[in-house]
Amino acid sequence: MTQSSHSMLHPKPLTKEHFAGFGDVIELADANPIEINDGNCLRYSDLAAINIDDTGKTGISLFDAKAYISPLLLTYVERHPLGSQAFLPTNNDPYLVIVAADNNGEAQAPEVFVTSGYQGVNYYRNTWHGVLTPIESRSLFVVVDYIGKGSNLQEFEYATPYLIDFGSI
Amino acid sequence: MTQSSHSMLHPKPLTKEHFAGFGDVIELADANPIEINDGNCLRYSDLAAINIDDTGKTGISLFDAKAYISPLLLTYVERHPLGSQAFLPTNNDPYLVIVAADNNGEAQAPEVFVTSGYQGVNYYRNTWHGVLTPIESRSLFVVVDYIGKGSNLQEFEYATPYLIDFGSI
Numbered sequence: 001m002t003q004s005s006h007s008m009l010h011p012k013p014l015t016k017e018h019f020a021g022f023g024d025v026i027e028l029a030d031a032n033p034i035e036i037n038d039g040n041c042l043r044y045s046d047l048a049a050i051n052i053d054d055t056g057k058t059g060i061s062l063f064d065a066k067a068y069i070s071p072l073l074l075t076y077v078e079r080h081p082l083g084s085q086a087f088l089p090t091n092n093d094p095y096l097v098i099v100a101a102d103n104n105g106e107a108q109a110p111e112v113f114v115t116s117g118y119q120g121v122n123y124y125r126n127t128w129h130g131v132l133t134p135i136e137s138r139s140l141f142v143v144v145d146y147i148g149k150g151s152n153l154q155e156f157e158y159a160t161p162y163l164i165d166f167g168s169i
Numbered sequence: 170m171t172q173s174s175h176s177m178l179h180p181k182p183l184t185k186e187h188f189a190g191f192g193d194v195i196e197l198a199d200a201n202p203i204e205i206n207d208g209n210c211l212r213y214s215d216l217a218a219i220n221i222d223d224t225g226k227t228g229i230s231l232f233d234a235k236a237y238i239s240p241l242l243l244t245y246v247e248r249h250p251l252g253s254q255a256f257l258p259t260n261n262d263p264y265l266v267i268v269a270a271d272n273n274g275e276a277q278a279p280e281v282f283v284t285s286g287y288q289g290v291n292y293y294r295n296t297w298h299g300v301l302t303p304i305e306s307r308s309l310f311v312v313v314d315y316i317g318k319g320s321n322l323q324e325f326e327y328a329t330p331y332l333i334d335f336g337s338i
Contacts, residue, residue, distance in 0.1 A: 037300040040235045046228040046316045058227050059215040060255055060313055066209045086229055088311045090259050131206040142257045142311050144229055147215045
C-alpha cells in the first residue's frame, strides 16, 4: 500500500458562521438595510471590519483574476500583517475562499469554502488565506486593503500540498 | 410663446478628463497593473482617493438600487461633508453620474455622465452629486464611504428642476 501524497479537500458553502474568526462575509443575507433616496435604494451599511495599519492608508483597487481548474494544487497560503483585505466580486460567479488557522506563525490545515452567488469576503489582518481563486470565469474584483510601503506579505509553504476538488460545483 | 419649464440634459460618456475636480473614475483603462499570484492576477492599485473624517471610519456597504426610467426629473443634488464616497457596480450595466460645481454652498447646473461597461466612481468629499441612478436594471453596488455619527448629508434643491433624457442610450 502506498501513501497518498496529497490530502483531497472539498469546498463547503461559505457562511458567516463557518467564517467567524477568519473574516467577514459581505452579503445581503442577515443584514438590516435602511431605505434611502426616496425608497429607491436599500443601504446595507458597514458590512466589513476594515483594519489598516497607520503606516499606510486604505485603498480601493481592482483585481483581474484568471479562473482556476479543478483539482487545484494548494502549495501555500499568505497573510497580510498590515491590514485587512476585502474582495468583492463584480459578477455572480462562485470563487473559492481558502483560509487557515495560525499556530505560532505557522498555517494549519486549510479550510476551503465556495461562494454562492453574490458574496464578498474581508480577511482579517493576519488571517492566512489562499490567493484569489475564481473557478468559473476570469473575474474582476473590487479590493479594499492596505496601500503603503510597509512589508505586508508573508507566505507559508505547506510541507505537503493539498489538492482541492471542485469539479462537481 | 411659452417658456419651457425644464432644461433638458443629455448624458455624456464618463471620462477621467471630464470628471476631474469632482472625483475619481475607477476603471482599468490608463491604469498600470502589476502581476501577482504567479501571473494569474493583475492588480490595479489605489484607484481612488479615500478621504474620511476622523469623527468616523471608512466602511464597506452594499447599495441595492432600483433602475430609473427616462426622462428623469432631477430636483436636487446632495453632498457629504464628512467623506468621499465610492460606488463600484457589481455588473456591467451603465448608470448615470450626475455632479455639480459648488459656489458658496450652492450647487450650480448639473453635469450628467453615463458609464460604459465597468466604471466605478469616487465622489470627493463635498462634491455635489445626484443619487445612485441605474438605468438598465436594479443593480447592486459596493460603496466605500464614511461610517459614523456625524452629520454627513447636505441637500440642495434646484429652483427649477432639470429633465435628463437617456432614452437613446
